[in-house]
Amino acid sequence: MLAGFLLLAVPWAAFALPSPSIAVKRTHERRSVLPHQWEEHSDAHPDMRVPLRIALTQSNLDVAYDELLKVSDPESPDFANHWTAKQIAQFFAPSKETVDTVIAWLEDEGIDRSRVKQTDSLGWLQVANLSVTEAETLLDTKYRIYKHASGAPHLGCGSYSVPEHVSKHIDFITPTVHFDSPVNAHRQEKRKRDVEPGIAKTIGQPRIGTTPKQGASLSVPNIITELEQCGSQITPICLQSLYKMPFDLQLATSKNSYGIVEYTPQSYLATDLDMFFKQFLAKAVGQRPTLDSIDGGEPQTELEGFGYNGESDLDLQYAMALVYPLNPTLFQAGDIVEGASFNNFLDAIDGTYCTYEGGDDPTQDGVYPDPNGGGYEGTENCGTYAPTYVLSTSYAYNEADLTPFYEQRQCSEYAKLGLQGVTVLYSSGDNGVAGNDGQCLTANGTYSASGTRFNPSFPGTCPYITSVGATQIKPNGTVFEAEEACETVIYSGGGFSNVFPMPSYQASAVNSYFEKYPPPYTAAQYNNSRTVRGFPDISANGANYVIAIDGEFDLVYGTSCSSPTVGSVITLVNDARLAAGKKPVGFLNPTLYANPWMLNDITTGGNQGCGTAGFTSVPGWDPVTGLGTPDYGLLVAKYLTLP
Template sequence: MWVTSLVSVLPLAVFAFALPSKDCEHKVKEAVVPPRHWVVSGPAPPDHLIKLRIGLPQPNFDVLEDHLYAVSDPYHERYGAHLTKEEVEELVAPHPDSVSEVNGWLSSHGIQEEDVGRSPAGDWLTIKLPVQLVEKMLDTKYHVWKHTGSGEQIVRTTSYSLPKDIFEHVELIQPTTMFGTFKKLKSSLHSISKIDPQLQSQNLPPITDSATGLTVDASCNTTITITCLQQIYNAVGYTPSAGIGNSVGISGYLEDFANRADLQAFFEDQVPAAAAVNATYNFVSVAGGLDPQDPDEVGVESNLDTQFAFGLTFPIESTYFSTAGRPPFIPDIGTPEDTNEPYTDWLDFVLSHPNPPLSISTSYGDDEQTVPESFAKRACAGFAQLGARGVSLFVSSGDGGVGDGDPDPATQECITNDGTNRTQFIPGFPASCPFVTAVGGTVLFPERAVSFSGAGFSNYFSRPRYQDAAVTGFLKKLPAGTYSGLFNPNGRAIPDVSAQSDFFRVFVNGQPFHVGGTSASSPAFAGFVGLLNDARLKKGLPSLGFLNPLFYSKAASGFNDITVGNNPGCGTEGFNATVGWDAITGLGTPDFGKLVKLVT
């Protein structure tokens, strides 16, 4: 039975006369300890504009979650019966009482209906307001905070309050206490080096992996191409189709732009069929995201993502999302507004889209602890909505091993941000969200775990039931007391799966470069899922959608188990790859030939 909770959006003007004052006694909604390395550099300018995002509670989210698991469980009778956009919006809509109370509060501060943006479900409100008004509404004081390492500046407060009569009708408000900056440093791009055009193959004999029986060109141990991925993951000879409703997407951020000329150079080098028809991607601007094709504005990250995801899946429909936002931000008169949460702008947009791509990869993230728990959980709920609609989401697990995102284990601090200054492994977000598929990294053939593969256990999200058997088995293998106190053994574990993550041959300004990082493994894995969706759609089956319940059960035998390697960080050797799931490569890497049989 469906839960009826559709919201009728009530005009703010209705309350303009009835509620002259909402400035009653306030109650602290959220407070944080100032994070390490952030210091106050001065008061926030009173006319500085903040794009305030108000999240209203989703009282029926648990019902949506039940639906998500039902349609994602390969043994459930409803497997594959994805929800429609309208059904999902109905399940996440706030209670009408919350809508009316918050409308009244806004109206009491002179905010008109036309000033407020609303998500299709009415669960998010967005409004641009000057700092001086936000401070009054939230009974707080904003400051300009500066990061002592990067020099980056943001406008934040360490606590905010709400009137008691609307306290329960608001789940969270940001940007307030969120010091995660989602900057390019935090992307999962690990390394880049120009390929010497004089470097010639040594014509070594092909390599055979005794465990899988697969044979791969020896060159794949020095350079990863589309052909290498097809060989390593048993997809040689598979031909996807166009025009059957399939689609693959890449989300780009922080003014890192994909370049069509470089995509053509890549296709000419590795996918001649695509080059022959001058294939390209659909460009979608999110919140004003740009699409410059100037060689001076080429993004290595976006080129990597688009070239390999779209190269693997040609001629499947491909989409590149460019979401606006330019960090670091320096608040001054010339730039009165900062947009430092592009992830939520993208989520707003794609959730409003009637037909989002069926397989989407993202190669950006933050240390989980830099993101307030309330915000992380609310963003994660947005990913669940996409999964319920049949979309598979992939996120790079990060490049810091078990550490804090710094790729050099020797310089990792791994210190908690809660004021206790404890040493602890640092998981990444959004990889730690249980409703995405977190992708770690491997290298070479036969494959081994790459040392920088991000991994660990969430401190925000408990271990989802689909992971219980696999993760419990891994934890039982750890010697008693291993890393005691450094990680949360009951947390959502990452990564879920892995793929090659180094020496990718990427074209930048027409020249080939080697690029590495789990920012490579995520789009590659998303590409193979695009091929699996192709096989399903050809047989009249729905898209795979949220994958983790499938991967940890029926499809677990479709992965190559990686048993060599470790991911050092935080002054430790990290976790070891081992038989079965492990906290460095997850379930392993895909065997497309096996998976396609398991899912069709």
């Protein structure tokens, strides 16, 4: 090494130095222990072929927010000038420098350029016909065969190395330290707290996330038929009246689309759909959503009951009724054995997400084909389906459930969807300032029955989605009067993030809230820095919905009701724009915050939790109901004036 440095002092030394790409290598990834139920079996034969794939680092993520505002800000000349999936892939694709650097390294290692191919998603380089001997030399490693308890073999190694100047251009390489799903060393370094393994893919299990709460059963003769009775029961006609939605009148159905996202084992029952439609929309009897099956997802009937059918029945019955005759798409994610996470869904609608920032986390997300057998044995869905113009999801985690890195990676994907003109809606939670199941935090961010720190939801705190809270008709009130924050059975989730900074589009509204109505809490209860994302953004009724469930009518409650309702309103706004030759509205928030008059301001009610009264609804934006509830007439009038 000393001689090498001394050579730099003489003019001819450069001719004696090795090429930078074959310089001393450093460890890029290392695995300290084998994954559960895996064991080392044997050395790999030197002539065995290695399907080497190199995940390249993406570019331009630092300007994603600025680009999103250009197509979402109502004052921008580029409003609604949405990007295509191809443009998204190209813009965030690895830079030419990254591609050239990695290919030059491969060539310096003796791998001819003709053997290297960049994938259509642009995020990978594939090396053809590589032997174990070549791969071991390239990566300064030793390959072995590992076997799972099920008998499945896997080619891998304990660590591998690349040159320093190449490392920054590579997320990870397979097959190496990864077992059936990529997880890179960078992710482990960025973990800031311990989280429960596998919680992300349990989102569809009963009583997990923001699944609706069950109320009283109803006999058919007791179901309301008059608008004056909507204070005790909510039916489709109540919502159409509350939010001034058009009745069965659409002009661009063939051009429009609306997606409802569900996670197995949650599943609708066809008999429940028909029972609901027979009562409220007879001409829809027999209609079913269009199924986009993700990683083996299907409307399962093996497990039934409110805990398995309540969410999907609710979402689809109201979405299908409110946007009829448009037929929504059902994105059903995950098989009944393993389940799925939000990441698994995002993989299916964006092929570039499958590899972004090292890919999904196998300790949290569904791994397909199922490595343990018994589940979905097909290839993981990656860019299989196109996203719909509106995506409504009635599920949510707590921010504390997942690592900041996991959340930030996913949040960036919602920005990409917004750039493509997709409206992404998530319910904000049903336990006020507490998390799912009323969980609160201690000062160090862990769960505790005696915790007093507020527990914000995710993705509700991601600045690139629209978070939907819940309201209710006031006791003895009607659809023609102002609503209040939901305080029947559930409380509208709301508060402030512990992870994401405040986006510029909501700065004025949130700062005004703090100046005029400062909450009576300190930093001991919530992030009161006034620099972080506040949520929700918008709300809709979330109490006393009548649904058909397992052969009977029940009342249900939750922001699970609110999200598909707002999604239906926006889908109808899109219909009007599409009929006028315009594009869908896309990411809502910049326009909503710039034009709060389009919404019905909610000024009463709160969202108690964590041993406190929570926040309070006030004039303007608040962390209970956001900017208020939608008024279709005002929304469509404004959006039709925009490009």
